[in-house]
Amino acid sequence: MPPFLHREYHLSSSAVLQDIVIGLSDGLTVPFALAAGLSGAVQSSGLVITAGLAEIVAGSIAMGLGGYLAGRTEVDHYAAELAREHAEVRTVPDTERREVQELLANMGLSPATAAQATHELTQDPEQWVKFMMKYELDLEEPDPKQAPKSAGTIAAAYAVGGLIPLSAYFFTATPQQGLLWSGAITLLCLLVFGFFKSRLTGQPPVPGALKMAATGAAAAGAAYYVAHLVNGVRL
């Protein structure tokens, strides 16, 4: 595989993984913590399940649709900036040429080499604009198909992540029993997920696993405490 193809492949594969990681991180944490919180306040597993499923649906749609709209915005933003750069290269070429020269000087080129390089880079307007987009504005052309794919992946990962902690309440008689099983299953999943997530991003995996489990435990503990407190006041 030629190097640039290899790089493209690598980038697109990690885009999907990144979306799965985003969805799972929140899906394993927030519905787990909500269900744990309610377990400290209500007597019916049915209520915990109802609230948990409502949260999973709400979270999946908010994250999925949010991801989709953010992706679409990125595509629009790139198109707008591209049109602006094309116009600037046409209408104020001297200003734009000076920007290229400054950019090259900031990289560390001598004035003479920067001038020669500027001369070469600004011969072809297409190449000139491409250079400005990438090195002045730090924008890569987004793939328009990425947004719907991202949305679906994030939403599905959130739902899968959320159903794991909730499943415990299906098979237990009381919310308290559900919480014990849910906590055990979810902390185990968070440890495994944190381990592989850290491996993927080249971080030390054991501290990564512990951090992920600690985040879930902190969220669940705080939600339990608050629900218990509110319950004592209101119900």
Added chain:
Amino acid sequence: MPPFLHREYHLSSSAVLQDIVIGLSDGLTVPFALAAGLSGAVQSSGLVITAGLAEIVAGSIAMGLGGYLAGRTEVDHYAAELAREHAEVRTVPDTERREVQELLANMGLSPATAAQATHELTQDPEQWVKFMMKYELDLEEPDPKQAPKSAGTIAAAYAVGGLIPLSAYFFTATPQQGLLWSGAITLLCLLVFGFFKSRLTGQPPVPGALKMAATGAAAAGAAYYVAHLVNGVRL
């Protein structure tokens, strides 16, 4: 203000705004949708408030801690890559020099100018590594203070966003009345927030406002439907 300071200022101001936007987007949507969903399934406003507060706490901690850990990981990742580049420049300078030359040729420089530029850029190892970090790896040095600041901003914005839809249930007698007021207040807030968010990012504000409100309405509608369905089966 010198141009680079102006740019730094601009970047750091938009980092805070970005965090507020991230927190508010989810905070206005998910707790709203969860409360709406439960309104279709339970008879007690106290239960909706308990679940809503548990969700806000869980979501704030998950997002805030998640943001903090992601920021810390970014700092570690940058340090690891920096060390690796320094080592490579020392141990395989010819390979690294060829990478600089290829990068410059890909920008559109002639072989002669690319060779001269490579010669200049690789004189000082510090400047050489800086060039590789920015232009080969596309990494900017992250500010280590950014992670805790981000975490706090996102968590606070999520909590503020979540308390707006929930507040309606404090002042109404039944979940059904709460839902009406909550829906009205939240959709208005989503329209206003979507409008200004789009203005900030240079997108058309009216479609942006409508998209934001539609996301919230879709999440709430789906959560209501699912909670109603589950409720019919279980309770």
